[in-house]
Amino acid sequence: MIPKSHPRYESLMIREKLIRGFERGIVAKAGLIAHGRGEAFDYLLGEKTIPEAMRAIEAAAATLILAKHPVISVNGNVAALVPDEIVELSKLIPAPLEINLFYRTKKRIEKIKKHLEEHGASTVLGITDNLVTIPELFSERRKVDPEGIYKADVVFVPLEDGDRTEALRRMGKIVVTVDLNPMSRTARAANITIVDNIVRAAPLLIKAVKKLKRRPENELMKIVNEFDNDLNLRNVVRYLRERLFQLSKSRMQLM
Ligand code: PTJ
Numbered sequence: 001m002i003p004k005s006h007p008r009y010e011s012l013m014i015r016e017k018l019i020r021g022f023e024r025g026i027v028a029k030a031g032l033i034a035h036g037r038g039e040a041f042d043y044l045l046g047e048k049t050i051p052e053a054m055r056a057i058e059a060a061a062a063t064l065i066l067a068k069h070p071v072i073s074v075n076g077n078v079a080a081l082v083p084d085e086i087v088e089l090s091k092l093i094p095a096p097l098e099i100n101l102f103y104r105t106k107k108r109i110e111k112i113k114k115h116l117e118e119h120g121a122s123t124v125l126g127i128t129d130n131l132v133t134i135p136e137l138f139s140e141r142r143k144v145d146p147e148g149i150y151k152a153d154v155v156f157v158p159l160e161d162g163d164r165t166e167a168l169r170r171m172g173k174i175v176v177t178v179d180l181n182p183m184s185r186t187a188r189a190a191n192i193t194i195v196d197n198i199v200r201a202a203p204l205l206i207k208a209v210k211k212l213k214r215r216p217e218n219e220l221m222k223i224v225n226e227f228d229n230d231l232n233l234r235n236v237v238r239y240l241r242e243r244l245f246q247l248s249k250s251r252m253q254l255m
Pocket residue numbers: 027028030031032034035036037038039041075076077081100101102103104159160161162178179180181184196197198199
């Protein structure tokens with residue numbers, strides 16, 4: 001039991017969610033390691049949503065609203081960390097949820113499906129054996145649902161691996177991701193990268209979709225067209241550089 005007064009309470013509670021997810025067979029072993037890498041970047045960001053992430057969230061919301069066939073790809077970490085938010089987002093846009101795993105096993109798929117349903121999901125794709133294969137991709141993530149990611153124009157893939165982002169882009173899809181590492185291949189290959197922790201980004205994305213949902217199409221198009229992912233990522237790196245520079249000058253604050 002972690003006391004609420006612990007200075008790292010929030011961060012430790014997020015870890016607890018993943019550990020519980022792992023014990024329930026939802027999170028892959030490597031998912032715990034992937035979270036550690038994310039945490040390190042979050043520490044550098046100051047564990048807050050920076051303006052560049054807000055800009056990407058707004059562009060992501062506009063893109064998802066404008067999409068004809070948007071799909072939300074769910075892996076073990078996402079299911080464990082933000083099940084309520086991902087289900088709410090799916091209903092709000094609307095966009096079906098598709099389970100797509102790097103470490104794919106039938107057992108994990110079933111457990112994640114049940115978990116999402118317990119959190120209110122009605123349709124979950126990526127379950128059947130009737131999946132099709134993304135060309136030139138060799139991980140288990142190549143198997144996608146013909147009614148989901150395969151026919152999607154926009155795919156929201158938080159905490160993704162680089163190979164599949166690149167493969168989805170080659171298939172002509174618009175890829176929106178959340179990744180705390182602005183230098184990852186996914187961050188660089190996606191059309192829109194939200195450099196933020198999924199636990200903060202998901203509720204903010206819901207808020208942005210609610211705000212923009214009834215705006216005229218041309219206004220949404222303007223938001224999308226004005227967003228430059230490469231520039232935004234470079235600004236995130238500048239933000240990190242500046243923060244490290246400031247920290248190197250002042251007395252170290254405990255986080
Ligand atoms: O559930 P599976 O089988 O599909 O496996 C999921 C993992 C995450 C293990 C798999 O996709 C994987 O190995 O991913 P990578 O290549 O390690 O990439 C995960 C990325 O997500 C890394 O760049 C991390 O920095 C980032 N990340 C980790 N935790 C968070 C995060 N980004 C945002 N929020 C987080 N909480």
